[in-house]
Amino acid sequence: MSVMAENLLDATFAKLKAAGNTALIPFVTVGDPDPEITLDILTVLEEAGADVVELGVPYSDPLADGPVIQRASERALVHGVTVASCIETAVKARERGIRLPFVLFTYYNPVLQMGTERFFAELKAAGISGLIIPDLPYEESEEVLALADAADVKLIPLVAPTSSGRIAQILARARGFVYCVSSLGVTGERATFHASVNDFIASVKGQTDLPVAVGFGISSREQVERFAAICDGAVVGSAIVRKIEESLPLLTQPSTREQGLLQIRDFVAKLRL
C-alpha cells in the first residue's frame, strides 16, 4: 500500500501555524470574465501572497451569494463554464506552475448532474484539496462525505452564528478547516461586524483542532487584521470579485490586460498581513 501524500491544504495550514501566520484565502469565480483570464488571475493571486484559493463554480441560482458574485456567475456562464471545466482550470493552473492549494466552491446540483463518483475521481486526479458545497448541510452530506474522504478531498463545512445546537454535529464531520460565516446574510462586503462574532469564533475554536477561517463580508486590510487576531484564515470573496469587475475594461483588452492584473495583484497584496 502506498503512503498517501499529505493533503496540500493541511500542509499549508500547518506551515502557517508554525510561522504564526493567518491564511489569506481569496475567492474567484472560474470563467469570470473568461477561463483564460482566470488562469492569469490565479497567477497574480499567488504572487500577491494568497495561501489558499477558492475556485467558485458559476451557477444559475446561487442562493448563498449576493449581487457581486451573482454577476460574476452570469459573466462566466456566458462561456459555458461547467464543474468539469472548472476542474480543468485547476489542472491548467498547476501546469502553469501555480502551487496554491485549491478549494472548489460549488452548489450541489451541478455535482449531482455530473455524478458524484465521477466528480470525486476528477477532483482527486486534478489535485484539488478541498471542497465547499454551501447548500449541503450535514443532514444531507453522508454520501458526499464518504466519497470525499476516500478521495482525500477535504469537505469543508460552513458554520453560522445561528448554528449553535448544531455545531458539535457539524464539527464531527469537518475536514480541512472550518468556515465560519461572519454574520447572517449572503456573501458581500460589510462595513462592520457585530461584536458577538468574536465570541462565536472563539466558541468554534474551542470545540475543534482544525483551523478556523472566517468569511462573508471581509473586504479590507483592516478587516483581515481584525479577524487574523482571532482565527486561522480570512476568506475574501466579493471584494476581489468586485475588483475583477472594476478591472473588466482593462482585463478584456489584450493590450491593457497586464495593467488590469496588476490592479488585482495590488489589491490582494495589500490584504496580506
Place this chain on the structure above:
Amino acid sequence: MMKQVPDEHGRFGPFGGRYVPETLMNALIELEESYLKYKDDPEFQAEIAYLLKQYSGRETPLYYAERLTEHLGGAKIYLKREDLNHTGAHKINNAIGQGILAKRMGKQKVIAETGAGQHGVATATVAALLGLECKVFMGEEDTKRQQLNVFRMKLLGAEVVPVMSGTRTLKDACNEALRYWVSNVHDTFYILGSATGPHPYPMMVRNFQRVIGDETRKQILEAEGRLPDMLVAAVGGGSNAIGMFYPFVEDQDVCLVGVEAAGKGVDTDFHAATMTKGTKGVFQGSMSYLLQDAYGQVLPAHSISAGLDYPGIGPEHSYLKDIERAKYYPITDREALDALQLLSRTEGIIPALESAHAVAQVVKMAPAMSRGEIIVICLSGRGDKDVESIMAYTEGGETV
C-alpha cells in the same frame, strides 16, 4: 395503506429534503418545530377555520358545469370554485395558515415571493389583516405582466420589490426572498406560496391547502353519493394540485391528473413542462424534477401564465409521479387560451390562465369518457388579473 410522507427528514421517497445554506438551517428547524407544535392545537386550528369561513368565504362551492359538460359530451364536470375565495385564488388558504403561524412565533414581519401576483396579494392581504409588515419579491418581468396585482399589493400596504437577477421571474423572486430571509431571520417569517422549497414548506403548504380536497370529498359525496373518477388541477409549484389530491391519495380509483404548462410546445425551448421534460435535481432547497441542462444549470421556463412559469415542481408531485399515483400532462399557451374562452362562454366563468390549463386538459379527456363518469377540476383562481395578458397575446397577432 401508503406510507406516510414526508418522513422526519422531509423526504417524499427520494424527493424533498433540505438543501439550504447553514445560515438558514436554524430558521427552518425553528419553523418546523413551531408548526408541529401548533398543527394539532385546537385553538390554532379554530383561528384558521374561522378566518377561512368568515374572511375568505369558505367553503367554496363545488359547481356542476352543466353547459360545459354538454358541450364536451362526455364525463360529468364539476368545478371546485377556489376562484371565489377572497382575493380570487386558492393562495389565501395557505397565506392565512402561515400568517397565523408567524404571529404565534412572534414575528412582526412577513415576506413572500410571487409569480402571477396571486400569492403576493394573498400574503399582503393577510399581513394587513393581522397587522404584520409585508414585503413581496416579484420578478421584474412579472411586475410588468401583472401590473394590476402590483398595484393591489401596494394598496394593501405591502412593499413590492422588483427582482432584477437571473430571468427576472418567479424562480428569481424565490431566490431573492430566501436571500433576504437569511439576513433577517430573527424577526421575519417567510410565507412561501407553493408546495416547494426546503422541508417543512412542502408538507406545511400541502396541509394548509388540503382544505380544497377535504371539502371536495364531502361535497361530491353529498352531490353524487360517490367519489369522482378523476381530479384535474394545474401544476406550477403545485400547491392547489397537492391540496386537491392529498385527501384522495389512498383512493386508488380516483385518477389524479396534474397539468403543467407546455408554453409554445414541449419540443421548443419555451415551456415549463417540468414533469414531461425535466430530470431529477436539487433546486431551491429540495430534490425534485427540474428543467436543467446537462451540467446542472437551471433552465429558464416559459408560460403565458406567470403562475406556472417555473422550472421546478414540489417534491411530493415528483413522488406521486414516480410511484405512478398521479399523471402529469402538458398544455400549451394556445390550448389554455382556447379553454379559457370556452369556459367563459359556456359557463360565464373567466378562469385564471393557470386554471385554464386544467380546463384544457379536461377538454381533451372528457369527451372520451362516459357520461356516468365524474371529473372535478380545481378552478384555482379567477381570470380578472389576466385580461391584459390575453389582450396582449391577441394583439401579438393571435386571435382569441
